[in-house]
Amino acid sequence: MAEIRVQNLHKAFAEFTAVKDSTFTVNDGEFFCLLGPSGCGKTTTLRMIAGLELPTSGEIYLGRENVTFKRASARDIAFVFQMFALYPHMTVRQNIAFPLVSQGMPRAEIRERVAQAAKTLHITAMLDQSVSGLTSGDRQRVALGRAIVRQPMAFMMDEPLGALDTEFREIMCAELRALHDRLSATTVYVTHDQREAMSMADKIAIMNQGVIEQLGAPQEIYERPATVFVADFMGSPSMNFIPTTAALARGETTLNIGTAKLPLSAVCDDVSTRSLLYGVRPEHVRLTDDSVFRAEVVGVEYLGNCQIITLNTAAGSTVRAKVDVGVHAARGDQVGLTFDAGEVTLFDQASGRAIPTARDDVPMSLVGTRVAAHG
């Protein structure tokens, strides 16, 4: 197994740039997710690492070796696709053994390796069955078997669970992560599904239009999004963004949210006069009568273990709150809103970037004496 290092990777197709100046390191044994919407450059990045696509510029290292111009077959990387192309006329055993047979490996060793891969994937009992009769989940296990039997330095997986239905995908997610833990294999996993990435990854690179917007552990990305795009992409329902402005008067910065004015404790002088977004996740919004920040309930969605309340604020934004099922709210109710202390991110509206000191400096509660209502 090995570390993968990608440095200033760039890929242009004629006039169109699919990957822009991408730099990241996948540590030895790490499960690394490339996450982003359709067309953001995930597959192109993966194909360059695997050697199936030549970069326009930049470098790729596998371990200490610069493999940028090395052929795919010489890179010792196994690739697993969404559309697992198995040989339908062959048995499970023959399918898994195929890459080793092509290498000309001695038969006894092939037998041993196939048995080991099958055991790891819990498919020993079906080794002599034809693949044509298998379910899609079992077919994907066989495809994984064909990848792990090679014992490569790294795995590239491009939406390998995309063809499975939701319930089965969740089971396979857990299995894939368990498999990763058993093999400790350096893995780059591509997905557009944030839940898949959050549940499996050690580290996530979240991409947008060819650019990595943020790189970090799932929790770090969820709790401290670097941009509006990331904050919006991660989480369901996604973060609320309430337009606000900041004004500097007599040495004190104040946030204007609708009719509420909030003093901003120090440091954030540079935010004054800029248009900002006050970002708060639905689970950090509370309904209370004791707030000057007023809103009307326009929708209630009961989800069994929680409910999602949609509200229109007096200032004209829509806010969604994820609250306990015990909270009583009905369409048409007039309520006050507060936001959990320390759980708000301020974004600069023009650049879409989070303001670094925002978490410590934004007063979160709109309740009480710190807030003066106007109008």
Ligand SMILES: Nc1ncnc2c1ncn2[C@@H]1O[C@H](COP(=O)(O)OP(=O)(O)OP(=O)(O)O)[C@@H](O)[C@H]1O
């Ligand atoms: N060979 C090619 N020639 C021209 N454009 C290409 C080529 N391959 C990819 N692209 C373009 O580059 C962009 C990124 O493609 P890529 O396949 O990497 O996206 P992706 O993030 O994997 O998307 P998806 O989730 O839909 O698979 C897309 O706009 C795509 O149309």
Ligand SMILES: [Mg+2]
């Ligand atoms: Mg793709």
